Amino acid sequence: MTNEYLVAVVGAGPAGLFGARELANQGAHVMLFNRDIKPGGLAEYGIYPTKYMMKAGLRKQFRQILESPNIDYYGNISIGAQGDLSLDDLRALGFQAILVTAGAQGAKWLGLPGEDLEGVYQAKDVVYFYNKLPPNSQQHYRFGARCAIVGAGNVMVDIARYLIRQERVDEVIAVVRRGPAEVKFDKKEMEYVIANLDQDALDREIARVRPITEAVNQDPKAVRAAMLEALPKAYEKVSDTRFRFEFLSSPVQMLGENGLLTQLEVEDTTLIFKDGDTKARGTGVKRLLDVETVIFAIGDKVDETFGLPIEWNEFVKSPAPKYPVDGLSYEAFDPQAGKPIEGVFVGGWSRKASDGLVGYARKDGINAARAVWEYLQTKGPDDSTLGTILARVKELPKPVVTKDDIKKLEAVEAEEAQKRGLEEFKFSSNEDMLRAMGLFIAA
Numbered sequence: 001m002t003n004e005y006l007v008a009v010v011g012a013g014p015a016g017l018f019g020a021r022e023l024a025n026q027g028a029h030v031m032l033f034n035r036d037i038k039p040g041g042l043a044e045y046g047i048y049p050t051k052y053m054m055k056a057g058l059r060k061q062f063r064q065i066l067e068s069p070n071i072d073y074y075g076n077i078s079i080g081a082q083g084d085l086s087l088d089d090l091r092a093l094g095f096q097a098i099l100v101t102a103g104a105q106g107a108k109w110l111g112l113p114g115e116d117l118e119g120v121y122q123a124k125d126v127v128y129f130y131n132k133l134p135p136n137s138q139q140h141y142r143f144g145a146r147c148a149i150v151g152a153g154n155v156m157v158d159i160a161r162y163l164i165r166q167e168r169v170d171e172v173i174a175v176v177r178r179g180p181a182e183v184k185f186d187k188k189e190m191e192y193v194i195a196n197l198d199q200d201a202l203d204r205e206i207a208r209v210r211p212i213t214e215a216v217n218q219d220p221k222a223v224r225a226a227m228l229e230a231l232p233k234a235y236e237k238v239s240d241t242r243f244r245f246e247f248l249s250s251p252v253q254m255l256g257e258n259g260l261l262t263q264l265e266v267e268d269t270t271l272i273f274k275d276g277d278t279k280a281r282g283t284g285v286k287r288l289l290d291v292e293t294v295i296f297a298i299g300d301k302v303d304e305t306f307g308l309p310i311e312w313n314e315f316v317k318s319p320a321p322k323y324p325v326d327g328l329s330y331e332a333f334d335p336q337a338g339k340p341i342e343g344v345f346v347g348g349w350s351r352k353a354s355d356g357l358v359g360y361a362r363k364d365g366i367n368a369a370r371a372v373w374e375y376l377q378t379k380g381p382d383d384s385t386l387g388t389i390l391a392r393v394k395e396l397p398k399p400v401v402t403k404d405d406i407k408k409l410e411a412v413e414a415e416e417a418q419k420r421g422l423e424e425f426k427f428s429s430n431e432d433m434l435r436a437m438g439l440f441i442a443a
């Protein structure tokens with residue numbers, strides 16, 4: 001048996017998988033721990049369900065990565081202070097380095113009154129729900145006739161698409177704090193929803209906000225034209241949902257009756273140009289929108305319970321990295337002790353929450369792995385604890401999913417899809433997935 005570097009990678013999304021491949025190619029032995037049964041992270045459970053081609057292409061790449069004999073996969077295992085194993089456990093087990101690529105699993109609430117009402121949700125939970133990730137897939141979501149989505153990025157458009165094309169609600173309102181010129185979604189994404197866009201309402205909104213946006217040299221008409229470029233390629237209309245924007249509007253509170261959301265209060269904002277930057281400021285003028293659902297699509301933050309220090313919603317990185325890649329720090333840092341956390345690295349959305357598409361997460365995971373490899377070169381390879389680690393994983397009081405199990409699951413789901421004449425079939429509970437792999441243990 002050869003003596004290899006032993007690395008734990010936490011999280012098998014795009015960053016973790018491509019990072020693991022990079023380390024394995026260098027010759028390290030990688031143990032990939034993943035909270036979800038299936039690998040893929042948001043590529044599996046975030047990207048819109050009917051982007052079949054994109055998802056199939058990514059799954060194929062992930063499968064190839066897991067073929068590597070230097071990579072072990074342990075799905076259904078959560079790492080963290082409240083997980084099946086903690087970071088300290090991993091360290092004590094003798095891993096020489098730990099790369100955390102667990103994405104951004106925390107919720108970014110604004111701390112507004114009424115956030116606890118039924119009908120108020122975080123985008124990630126809704127996206128996990130319609131992408132069939134347990135436990136969200138088994139929870140009830142109240143999508144009323146009128147739904148507001150707070151945000152102006154691609155995730156807002158994805159959720160609007162779901163509400164328009166699947167839930168077929170009466171009205172979807174995108175509530176945007178800034179003006180039309182600062183929307184963040186790719187204009188191409190509008191193709192999925194533009195057939196339902198209320199263009200008269202858009203024109204009225206643009207006329208309403210124009211004096212404010214023009215005062216800061218923003219041309220809302222150019223944005224209108226850019227949005228409407230999606231029209232020739234518009235997806236066919238499948239519902240009568242009215243989709244509209246409320247620009248220069250910032251949520252203040254959610255109001256309800258008997259625990260159920262009935263209204264969203266928003267405050268009008270104005271734009272101020274200061275220090276080379278445009279900022280939105282509240283004007284004090286408030287309005288009520290009658291809605292039964294509010295979904296916050298304002299980005300995520302990292303998991304606060306994970307066990308790494310956090311500042312500004314991110315894991316703290318060493319300000320003076322020893323192994324920088326492209327000028328970035330991938331090294332976890334303890335600000336209280338004022339020093340790096342030896343051997344612990346972060347990559348992908350765990351390094352920078354909600355930043356970039358799959359290609360970016362992939363690159364970031366690879367770069368993080370390069371930093372890990374540089375660090376390992378300061379140590380000798382040591383896999384003497386491999387046997388102990390395998391025994392510990394086996395002892396965990398729950399089914400541990402290996403890459404062979406994943407192959408079985410994929411085969412069963414593919415067969416099921418064929419039987420049902422579907423493009424794709426996904427089990428929506430862990431029990432069903434475990435049963436399909438022959439791992440189900442009744443409680």
Ligand SMILES: Cc1cc2nc3c(=O)[nH]c(=O)nc-3n(C[C@H](O)[C@H](O)[C@H](O)COP(=O)(O)OP(=O)(O)OC[C@H]3O[C@@H](n4cnc5c(N)ncnc54)[C@H](O)[C@@H]3O)c2cc1C
Nearest residue numbers: 011013014015035036041042079102103348349357358361
């Ligand atoms: C709604 C939505 C739609 C998107 N659509 C697109 C698109 O169309 N095209 C595109 O290119 N990009 C899209 N993206 C972006 C893309 O999904 C991300 O860039 C990418 O998935 C981030 O990769 P990651 O590996 O850093 O994190 P993630 O993909 O979030 O992966 C994190 C992994 O860590 C695991 N994990 C979490 N916590 C733990 C823990 N405590 N212990 C062990 N494992 C853990 C999870 O199970 C998961 O497998 C979308 C994102 C969202 C949110």
